[in-house]
Amino acid sequence: MGAPEGASTRELVEFYLLDHRTYLGKAIDIALLALNLVFVGIFVLDTYPVARSFEQTLWSAEVVIALVFLVEYTLRLYGAPNRVAEAFNGYTMVDLIAILPTLVVLVAPVPVAAIDIGFLRVVRIVRVLRFYRFTRDEEFFFGTVSLESLRIMKLLLTVLVLLFASAGLFYSFEHMANPRVTNFGDAFYYVVVTLSTVGFGDILPVTRAGRWVTVASIIAAIILIPWQASRIIREWTYREKVNVTCPQCGLEYHDPDAVHCKACGAVIYQEYDSRQ
Numbered sequence: 001m002g003a004p005e006g007a008s009t010r011e012l013v014e015f016y017l018l019d020h021r022t023y024l025g026k027a028i029d030i031a032l033l034a035l036n037l038v039f040v041g042i043f044v045l046d047t048y049p050v051a052r053s054f055e056q057t058l059w060s061a062e063v064v065i066a067l068v069f070l071v072e073y074t075l076r077l078y079g080a081p082n083r084v085a086e087a088f089n090g091y092t093m094v095d096l097i098a099i100l101p102t103l104v105v106l107v108a109p110v111p112v113a114a115i116d117i118g119f120l121r122v123v124r125i126v127r128v129l130r131f132y133r134f135t136r137d138e139e140f141f142f143g144t145v146s147l148e149s150l151r152i153m154k155l156l157l158t159v160l161v162l163l164f165a166s167a168g169l170f171y172s173f174e175h176m177a178n179p180r181v182t183n184f185g186d187a188f189y190y191v192v193v194t195l196s197t198v199g200f201g202d203i204l205p206v207t208r209a210g211r212w213v214t215v216a217s218i219i220a221a222i223i224l225i226p227w228q229a230s231r232i233i234r235e236w237t238y239r240e241k242v243n244v245t246c247p248q249c250g251l252e253y254h255d256p257d258a259v260h261c262k263a264c265g266a267v268i269y270q271e272y273d274s275r276q
Contacts, residue, residue: 014079017072029134032072036130039065039098040164043124047171047184066102069095091133098127125168128161158224166191166217173209180204195221244268 007015019025042062050058073095080086087093101124135154145153171187180203181187190203194214205211245252248266261268 010079012079013075014081017076017079033134035065035068036127039069039130040127043127043168044184047175062102063106066099066106069099070103073099091136094126094129094132098124098130125165125172128164128168131157131161155225155229162217162220162224163188163191163195166195166213166220169213170205170210170217173207173213174205178203178206178210191217194218 016022016025016028020029038061042058042065045058046055073092076092076095077083077086132154135150135157167184167188167190170191171181171184174181174187175183181190186203193200193203195217205214244258246261246264246266246268249261249264251261251263255262258268260266
């Protein structure tokens with residue numbers, strides 16, 4: 001399967017940004033995934049003490065990747081059939097918010113060290129949400145996965161995003177005031193220990209914002225993880241059901257050998273192999 005014949009430039013741009021089957025579509029997917037990993041990795045490395053030269057290298061890499069993502073964002077708007085709807089799409093908005101801090105620092109008429117603080121550092125955590133774009137459907141550059149596998153991937157991604165975002169926020173608020181939080185690893189350790197209810201007590205929040213991040217993280221974990229897990233359990237529960245619709249009440253999914261609707265008792269017809 002290739003690009004549609006006679007397609008305009010705009011249609012080709014939309015096709016290859018969404019495509020997972022052609023070589024070019026796969027290459028774009030792999031490249032964006034790799035750049036996402038590097039982009040998030042740079043945020044983590046920035047929290048550790050590094051040589052001045054390496055710090056400058058990280059900043060240069062961050063700018064280059066942000067510009068690539070800006071081009072991607074522009075092309076998505078250009079190729080979209082409805083540009084307004086695309087601009088307000090959740091994935092697209094996350095794409096823009098993720099690169100804004102870098103672009104603001106890049107065009108600001110002051111040194112990087114003087115502006116890359118405060119809310120900009122907090123907003124950079126949104127970068128991890130870009131990974132959700134790769135779980136929109138069952139199509140991936142390596143093939144097609146089942147709906148059940150996709151939901152499991154989303155559950156794992158939700159857990160990782162929750163841990164990463166919580167650790168990033170906790171670090172942003174605590175590292176200047178808390179001597180026990182000196183890098184992202186310390187914050188990630190605290191979040192994992194806290195959300196797993198182990199609570200060793202060796203790291204405690206000392207700022208009000210850090211305490212609120214902890215509270216919000218716990219509440220989010222209580223809500224999001226069971227919600228995602230329930231979708232997987234529901235899929236397992238209905239795995240043996242047959243998608244037959246009752247003509248009387250419209251109930252879907254019945255037992256393989258059912259001849260009557262369990263909701264209204266109406267007769268339903270479905271093929272069933274009695275040898276099973």
